[in-house]
Every structure is written in structure tokens, then in C-alpha cells.
Amino acid sequence: MVNTAENTQVRALRRSPAAHLWEDFTRGSVEGSHGVALHEVPFQTMVGIRVDPLSEAGVRIAAVTGGLPVRCGEVAAGPDGVSVLWLSPDEFLAVAPDDGGRADLVEALTAALGADAGQVVDLSSNRTTLELSGPSAREVLEKSCAADLHPRAFAAGTAITTEVGKIPVLLWKSGPDTFRLFPRASFADYLGRWLLDGMREFAAAGNPAWH
Amino acid sequence: MLLFSCPNCGPRNETEFHYGGQAHVAYPEHPEELSDREWAEYLFYRENPKGLFAERWVHSAGCRKWFNMVRDTVSYDIKAVYRMGEAPPVELAAAAATQAATNHNAPEGAKP
Numbered sequence: 001m002v003n004t005a006e007n008t009q010v011r012a013l014r015r016s017p018a019a020h021l022w023e024d025f026t027r028g029s030v031e032g033s034h035g036v037a038l039h040e041v042p043f044q045t046m047v048g049i050r051v052d053p054l055s056e057a058g059v060r061i062a063a064v065t066g067g068l069p070v071r072c073g074e075v076a077a078g079p080d081g082v083s084v085l086w087l088s089p090d091e092f093l094a095v096a097p098d099d100g101g102r103a104d105l106v107e108a109l110t111a112a113l114g115a116d117a118g119q120v121v122d123l124s125s126n127r128t129t130l131e132l133s134g135p136s137a138r139e140v141l142e143k144s145c146a147a148d149l150h151p152r153a154f155a156a157g158t159a160i161t162t163e164v165g166k167i168p169v170l171l172w173k174s175g176p177d178t179f180r181l182f183p184r185a186s187f188a189d190y191l192g193r194w195l196l197d198g199m200r201e202f203a204a205a206g207n208p209a210w211h
Numbered sequence: 212m213l214l215f216s217c218p219n220c221g222p223r224n225e226t227e228f229h230y231g232g233q234a235h236v237a238y239p240e241h242p243e244e245l246s247d248r249e250w251a252e253y254l255f256y257r258e259n260p261k262g263l264f265a266e267r268w269v270h271s272a273g274c275r276k277w278f279n280m281v282r283d284t285v286s287y288d289i290k291a292v293y294r295m296g297e298a299p300p301v302e303l304a305a306a307a308a309t310q311a312a313t314n315h316n317a318p319e320g321a322k323p
Contacts, residue, residue, distance in 0.1 A: 072220045072274070088274035089219060146212070146224035160220070161273045163227060168272050 016042030017128045017188035021196075028196040029134075030203045036134035038195055040188075041180070043098040044129050047106055049084075050091050051118035060112040061120075064105075065094055073158040075172065080105075085159045085170060093123070093170065093182075127170070128188045132195060133178040140198040141179060145171070165194040216292050219274040231267030233257045234279045235299075261285055263307045265299050281307070 018025075018040045029037035051058045053068045062068045066078020069086035076084040080102040085093045096105055109120040132140060138149050144165040148154060159172035167190065170182035183191045213225040239245055239253055258264065264284050269277045281291040281303045291300050298304065 088276055091274075146226070148222075162223070163272050 014043060016040055017185040018042075018130065018192045021189065021192045024196060025192070028199050028203065030136070030199065034136050034202050036132065036136040036140055036199050036202050038130060038132050038192070038199065040192075041097075041129040041131050044124065045094075045096040045098065045102075045105055046123045046127060046182075047094040047109055048091070048119070048121040048123045048126075049094060049109065051113065051116075052090050055116065055118075057113050057116035057118055060114070061109060061118075064108045064112045068092055073154075073160055075157055075159050085172060087161055087170075095182075125185060127182040127184055130181045130183065130188070130192060130195065131174075131178065132181065133175070135177055136199075136202045137177055137179055140195060140202075141171075143198050144194065147171070149173075151176075165191060167191050167194075213287060213289075215268065215270075215280070215289065217270045217273060217276075218278050218292060218294050219276055220270060223270065223273060227270060227272035228268050229271045231269055231277065234265040234267045260307070263290060263303060265303075265307060267295075 019042070022040065025038045025040065029035070029039075049061060049068075051061055053059075053062065053070070058068065062076075064078075065076065065082055065084045067076040068084055069076045069092065072086055074086050078084065080096065082094055082096045082102055082105065085095060087093055094105065094109065096102055102108070106120065106122045113120050141164060142149055145162060147160060147162045154160070154173055156173050156176050156178075159170060161168070161170055163169065164171065164181060164183075167183050167187045169187075169191070172180040172182070174180050181191065181195075214222045215225055215228050216222050217228075236253070236257070239249075242250070242253075245253065262283060262285060263281055265279060265281050267277055268280050269275065277295050279293050279295065279297070279299065280289060281299055282289050290303055293299065299307070
């Protein structure tokens with residue numbers, strides 16, 4: 001997509017799927033040793049890639065992203081803040097921040113695929129990103145996610161496709177106490193409220209009036 | 212709650228998967244030569260064993276790939292998980308065949 005004047009104006013008009021919950025996220029976040037915070041990371045660039053990683057096109061695409069993950073859970077970190085998540089043996093999701101990421105990521109990947117078998121699709125508005133962080137973040141997630149989230153099975157830097165509160169999400173543990181959830185845009189409201197509900201007990205436990 | 216071992220993703224909750232019916236039902240070599248009865252049996256008649264059963268499953272909330280699984284329909288014990296296009300483990304295939312010998316398709320007098 002060419003960055004014309006119209007496109008620049010459109011950028012200013014964008015509204016993220018959970019923007020109406022930002023105030024609630026701030027209110028619901030809890031500080032302290034049992035704290036947990038929630039916020040949205042809006043407008044990340046996401047590119048769906050389907051390619052056989054061993055094919056020539058796969059090698060060319062890996063050169064753009066700085067490698068493709070080999071097995072379930074792996075995340076390949078490349079230059080310019082681009083990370084590639086493993087979705088299936090021949091399906092990957094490249095994620096880059098809205099600002100400071102690589103502006104021509106989609107074009108570069110499309111060019112790398114060329115006419116070979118596979119696909120490169122800009123999925124930036126397909127999903128949004130909710131970031132759950134803090135010492136109690138894992139406990140909040142474990143209430144409604146059946147995957148094993150213990151650090152011995154789910155270390156920082158791994159990402160899996162699973163369900164949280166019956167919502168299909170990509171779950172990426174981006175730091176020791178930080179989880180990034182990628183729900184589809186239409187589920188952002190539900191999942192945001194669902195997580196806020198799971199966080200309430202920690203606010204109550206930290207409140208001296210609770211006992 | 213059952214844990215299924217997806218060949219790509221490892222052990223996951225049963226709710227992430229969907230069932231695809233009996234495995235290893237091959238498309239007929241020459242479908243145009245089949246009688247109506249044979250065609251109907253290919254389309255609609257499936258084993259319903261009490262015991263070992265080879266079935267297809269898809270990891271729909273994960274890698275979205277299909278795989279085969281041998282499951283005991285009585286105990287829900289998962290005996291084997293293997294990829295599409297692979298044959299079931301030999302000893303399980305033999306056990307399933309013994310069972311199948313006691314099962315029957317449409318009765319002889321059934322109308323096509």
C-alpha cells in the first residue's frame with residue numbers, strides 16, 4: 001500500500017477494537033506484589049504467512065523476517081521489532097509494532113514470496129493485542145485457559161494458539177510476567193471484560209477494607 | 212477432561228479438537244463402476260465398534276491440521292496418534308481387524 005496523504009489521514013482516524021475499555025483497564029489494574037495490569041497494544045502490524053519453510057520461497061521469506069520458527073511454541077525474533085509466531089507447520093504470523101516497526105513489511109514479504117506457492121496477507125486489523133502483566137497475570141489466565149502455563153512448560157518467549165475463556169487466541173508469553181493475547185477484533189470487548197472480571201479478586205485482596 | 216497429543220502441538224485440551232469420523236476410508240478407485248449399494252456403503256456405512264477405533268481428528272483451535280488417532284471407544288483410552296497418510300501401528304491394526312470381523316455392513320436383504 002502506498003503511503004499517500006489519504007492513508008496518513010486514515011491512520012489518524014483509526015479506532016482500536018478495545019479502545020472503549022481503556023479507562024476500565026486502567027481502573028481494573030492492580031499494583032503491588034499480587035498486582036496485575038491490563039492494557040491494549042493497538043494497531044500492531046500482523047502479516048499472515050503460509051509457506052513451506054523448507055522451500056525456496058520459505059528461505060527468502062525467512063531472510064526478510066530474520067528466520068521462521070521451526071516448531072510449536074517458538075517465536076523467531078528478527079530485526080526492526082518483527083517477531084514471527086508459529087501457527088502450524090506451514091503457517092506463521094509476523095507481528096511488528098505500529099510505530100518503529102518496519103513500514104514496508106507486507107511489501108517485502110510479498111516480494112519475497114514472488115509467484116511461488118504460498119500466501120502473504122496483511123491481517124493487521126484481524127486481531128488486536130491485549131497485554132496482561134504483573135505477578136498475578138498467570139493466575140488470571142489459568143482461570144480460563146486449559147493450556148499448561150507453568151514456566152516449566154510455557155517459558156517466556158513462547159507462543160501458542162489456544163483458547164482463553166472459550167475465545168480462540170494466540171497467547172504469547174513475551175516476558176517473565178507478561179502475556180500478550182491476540183483475540184480477533186470482534187472478541188476484543190468480550191475478552192477484555194472477561195480478563196477484567198478475573199482481575200477483580202486481586203484488587204479486593206489488596207484492599208485493606210476487604211478482611 | 213481428556214488431553215489429546217496433537218502431532219504438531221503436543222498435549223492439548225480435548226475442547227480444542229473436532230472429530231472427523233472413521234479414518235482410512237479410501238475413495239473408490241473406480242467410483243463409476245460401483246453399484247448403488249456399494250456407493251451408498253462407501254458414503255454412509257461406517258464401523259461402530261466397541262473397542263479400538265481408528266478415527267480422524269482436527270486440531271481446530273490450534274494448528275488446524277488433521278491427524279489420526281486410535282481410541283478405545285469403551286475406556287476412551289488413546290492408544291496411538293499418527294499423522295495423515297500414515298498407517299496405524301501394526302499391533303493395533305491387527306486388533307482392530309479382529310474386531311471388524313465380528314462387525315457387519317448392511318444386512319444382505321437390505322434395499323439399496
